[in-house]
Amino acid sequence: MSGWIVINELRSSWLQAHYFFRLASRLDYKLEKGPSPSIRFPKSGPYDERLGYGQIPEYTKSLTTRGFVVTEQVRMSPTLLESPLAPIYAEKDQAGLMLLDHNQRLLYALLSPTRTYVSFDSIPKILIDTLLFIEDKELLNSHYPMRNPAVNWSRLDRALFDQALHVIHRQHDTPGASTLATQIEKYRHSPEGRTLSIHEKFLQMDSASIRSYLQGMDNMANRHQIVLAYLNTVPLTARMGYGEVNGLGDGMWMWYGRDFQEVNHLLQLHGDESLQQRAEAYKQALSLIIAQRRPSYFLREGSPVLMQMTNHYLKLLGSAHIISPALQRAALSLPLHLNHGPLIPQANSFVSHKAVNLLRNDLLSLLHITNLYALDRIDLNVKTTLDGDAQRAVTNLLRQVQSPAGARAAGLYGHNMLGENDNLQRLSFSFTLFERSSNSNLLRVQTDDLDQPFDINSGARLNLGSTSKLRTLITYLEIMTRLHQSYADMNQKDLQKIQAGSQDTLTRWALTYFVENPHSRLQDMLEAAMTRTYSGNPAEAFFTGGGLQKFKNFEPEKDDGIMTVREGFQHSVNLVFVRLMRDIVHHYEAQTLSVGVVGLVKTTPSNYNPITGSTTGTAEVSVNPSQQIQLSLFADREGREFLFRFYKKYKGKSPDEMLQTLVDGIHAKPKNLALIFRSVEPEASFLQFTAFMHHQLPEAELDEKSLQILYDKFAVEKYSLMDRGYLAGIHPLELWLVGYLFHHPKATLTQLVETSAQQRQEVYQWLFKSHNKKVQESRIRQMLELEAFQMIAADWRRLGYPFESLTPSYATALGASGDRPDSLAKLMGIVVNKGLLMPMVELQELQFAKGTPYETHFVSQPAAGVRMLPVEVTEVVRRSLIDVVQGGTGIRLKDGLVQKNGQVIEIGGKTGTGDQRFVSYAPNGKLIASRAVNRSATFVFLIGDRFFGTVTAYVHEPYAADYKFTSAMTVQLLKSLLPVLGMPAS
Structure with missing residues (x-):
């Protein structure tokens, strides 16, 4: 009788089903308000690391120091909290970063894996049969609806026998006993995705067993889910230029360049229809199912071995009548050609992703994540302040004005604007709009039409003319x-x-x-x-x-x-x-x-x-x-004060960053640059000096002879510190400090003060000599x-x-x-908020691990505004900005916005036309040379007491000299943008 019970249990798992279902029913959790006193996070496992679950405690520390608070978090049941296993729940096959606008509409989503099956029924039957033949023939046996998919007893017995034989004969292979269920546990939750001990193997089996009975003792639906999860998420190593490849769908695309929908269509066919194409798709899919055993080997240098194993399994599958003889013959005759070359990146428009990339980079800083690749794979939903409809509408209009018809429709041709022969493809526009709220300034729109990574709003130091x-x-x-x-x-x-x-x-x-x-x-x-x-x-x-x-x-x-x-x-x-x-x-x-x-x-x-x-x-x-x-x-006192200021300016910068910061503060002329470089790096070779000069002045005609003259003339020993500062147009103590930190990057402020005593006296004593x-x-x-x-x-x-x-x-x-347009917008925000510096908010809510035992919600609670200007100052400035529109350079918007009730909302702003040039003057102040570097037109504006922002036009060298537009064009562009923002100008 006892023997029959054992045999029946091995086949049906009746006792296991009752035990594991009761255990699974106690592993519950629920989302409640505020931080949780009963939650734990995983410590290892590629899946948990990739989706960011294990890093949530670190994210919490970072977010709470930046004004975010935990508003909701999961409470785990005592059983789940105290379990030695990783939390058991219905895991996601696909997850990643999602950005939503302030109306909860999708702005951006990158779910990984990208190409997946949506359900078990969507998987071609031939793939299911093939997978089960290779990995677990009994998994979907419907005669035993309670069967534990975590254990295949015949396979386990065989594995134990092979392990024992391996002790005697070291060359004997030891295939594992893992079922699909335990394989999933391994590559998701075991350290490095590997089984490093017998103990780890039993943890995998325990977890897989409990997970199998989450929905009940009859677990056929769960076993279907195992097949689905495996095909969607099986690791298939990494591809340079892409990263980790997980799942059959992404694997077919990355390693064979195959369209996943086309592959599935072919595999659904029968008979001789498209036989060669079907055989190729099937053989490629089969090779990836086999490659999962050692993907980093089989999909790289072991590809010839993979070809042999794939052909071997084709014969086995034919003998078992899983595939037809015709399909077998066709597949055996075909080679496998894995893609090993560099991945050609997909062409994406930078224009449509400018705001999204701004938000993603903010998240990098906020969460202390090092790269966008890692960020995009976190299971994270973010509610932003952007208005998606307005963002798209403005972006579309900026694209339209790149054509003559679009520019004409926007009214951009005319005096001080575009000329009939101007090339619009070389001209770029940007737009930023903030909305004032009770406790912060909310970014609603930020975009430009420059199809490059460069961001006009925040990416460079531009001459923005009279906005200064x-x-x-x-x-x-x-x-x-x-x-x-x-x-x-x-x-x-x-x-x-x-x-x-x-x-x-x-x-x-x-x-x-x-x-x-x-x-x-x-x-x-x-x-x-x-x-x-x-x-x-x-x-x-x-x-x-x-x-x-x-x-x-x-x-x-x-x-x-x-x-x-x-x-x-x-x-x-x-x-x-x-x-x-x-x-x-x-x-x-x-x-x-x-x-x-x-x-x-x-x-x-x-x-x-x-x-x-x-x-x-x-x-x-x-x-x-x-x-x-x-x-x-x-x-001494004055020198210390400036030394403190300069130390704060350069603290934390690398030597190259310090040198570049120093250069950014001067007119980039050969003499000035040569003097700075020779002061900071006096021992540098002539080749290093030449490389620096060409990097800083790529357009300048500097031959070897003229560079040698500069190199020799400005050797550090030929001029005093005071003279070098004077000639370079830099405070001498700043020049000295950068030179010292360049060679002593770990120097403290105390060491700098002690070391600079002589230099501080030298900087001021010379002023009072009488000759x-x-x-x-x-x-x-x-x-x-x-x-x-x-x-x-x-x-x-x-x-x-x-x-x-x-x-x-x-x-x-x-x-x-x-200046930068986004910095001008920040200044305008202080004016609109009557002298208070309010937080500039782009990210409002973050939801980590939604629907999991790790779910945690954060909401931004901006700090109180800081008084930067007296109200009286901002009132005078605001009236002056409105004067600019009412009767000055912004007069195109003088009628303001007329509401339906007849109320007029005033518009104010400051115009600026930047004509940045390399110029040379004679000793008497006469201009002797001038070359256009870039041209810009900017209008920094406010609309009533609620909205503010900037609109900018920009063209760079060598085309800048061909344009004569002024800020009148950006004022007109704002007038054309107002209707698409739902704010029609009168």
Whole structure:
């Protein structure tokens, strides 16, 4: 009787079914609010690592430090929590990254494997029969509906016998006893996908047994699922240029270049219909079923052996009547040709994926994942802030304007826009739109029509022209705010005692204002500051950026005018802002001179020309012996301050990144570049120097002779640190610090301070020597200007400016220092939010492992806004931006948006036309050479109190010189985009 029970159990698994079903029924879990006190995550297994399940604790740490909170997470039952096995549940055959827009509509999905069977019934019968013949003939035996698919007793007995024989005869093969169910457990959850011990084998069998009875004791449906899962997910090694290949569908595509649907169609046919094609498809599929035993061998160097084994199994399958004699003969006559060459990547449009790639790269940073390949395979659903419909509509319109008909329909031809002969294929447009919410700024649209990985919005340092006047205006108003804080509450007597520097025009104006308007409100003072006047006259040559420079206005009719700051901003008058920037620089120079150098520097009386706006007068320097100690203390303190600033700028960068950052802050001229390279790498060979120069100036005509002259001329020993900084247009301490860190990358700030004591004294002591007064005065002015622009750069960076340094020239007010459209949008967000820096949000919700025991949901909870500007400043700026549209350079949008109820929503913004050039000047400031590098037109805008963004047009060298468009074109483009955004302009 007991023997019959054992035999019956081996055939039917009746007892096992009852036991494992009861156990499986206790392995439950449910999703509940908040972080879970009862959850565990897998520690090993290729499947769990690939889908990110094992990394969820690390992702949690990263996300919670970036403003995300766990809103829902699975609670595991005690049995599931304490089980020594990996959690048992209905696993996914296909998973990957999915990005959804804010309406839960699909933006992007990359499910892996890509090509799968959707159900057991969709698998060709010949493939099922073949798989079972090779791996597990009894798996789908319907006579035993409770049979445990994890154990094949006859196969297990054979494996044990072979293992015993192998002990005696080491050459005897030892095929495994794995069933399809245990194979799946192995390649999904065992370390490295391998069976490394008997203990691991029993864990696989236990897991597979429990999983087989999740839906009940009758597990026929589950056994069908095993076949489906195996064919969809069996590992077939990796292919260079693609990565891991899993499943028969992806395997047929990667290793044989076969269309999966075509293969399945052929395998469904019968008789002699398409016999040769069917035989080829079948033989290829059979070879992959066999190759799974040693895929990295059989699918590479072992392909001849794979061919032999495939032919061997064709004969066995024919003998077993799994395949017809005709199919067998046809297949045996065919060779196998595996694809081993480099994979040709599929052509994808970069245009349609710009926003998606932005989001994917944000996820890389957020989750500390090293590459997009790994990210795309995580079982993760992400709700983003993008509006998918708007994104597609804007992208389509930007594509349309690449044709003359589309550009004409958008109104882009005309004065200061496109010419009839302009080549539109060389012109690129970009657009960004944010929406203000109660606690953040939400990215709704970000796209461009440049079919390259380069992202115009955030990928480069572009001259965006007069948009820099917005940053300059805000800096001006911030200075006025600080002056208000300093002097508004002073009485008349104390105000009259204050002696401002003769060139500190802004402080002198503020003092006069408060004498005449005691205890004035900040709002009133800022309004008065906007009425200060400047000349538009271009006749003056300005000493800035190390030499004399002249500037001109875009509209010559503004040359003879005297206008207010408000008017200059509205009409984008260059000379007004050059002179305003000069006053800002002089104000910061006065701050530098007032800290520790009182009495060391005095200035001659200045003469102000109301027509040119010129302030004359030079710094006279005199130092007596008693002041030397004070000077030394000043040099040390001031040098430390700049050293700290530069250390923060370069900390964490590699030597090459430090050098490139240093170069990015200057005008890229051969002399400057040569001096920087020879200072930072004094021991570098001439070949290294040549490679550096050609990399930085790929378009320049630099022959070997001229390069040798530069290499020899700027050897580090030929110039002092001060002279090298002066000639390169870089603060000497910054040049020294980069050179030191380049060769001592692990140096701490303390070591830098200790090592630089002599250099800090050298940088300042030379200013006060008495010989060669004319050269002294020139260098003093440049040194003070460099330090002033360091302070201005700090102000700009605080408000989102993306670069570490500014070009030390008044031309910075006109765009010479470069910018990025997305950074301008961030600045506009501060204005729209009345001075608060609100988080810029693109990712709102992350759902990991949906439907699994590891399911975890995160929701972004942005930090509170940070006050960056007073409300009064942003109110003045906002009105000025609206003035630009109402009667200035943005006038095409002056009628705003008219709502259905008749209400008008105002539009404001700042235009900018960037004409970036390599230029050369004579000593007297006269322009002697100019070459167009790129041309841009930008409009940074706000729409009411809710929306803001940027629209940019861009063309690069060598085509930039062929175009004459201005920001009028981007204003018109925004007008054409508003209807597709559901915001028709009136």
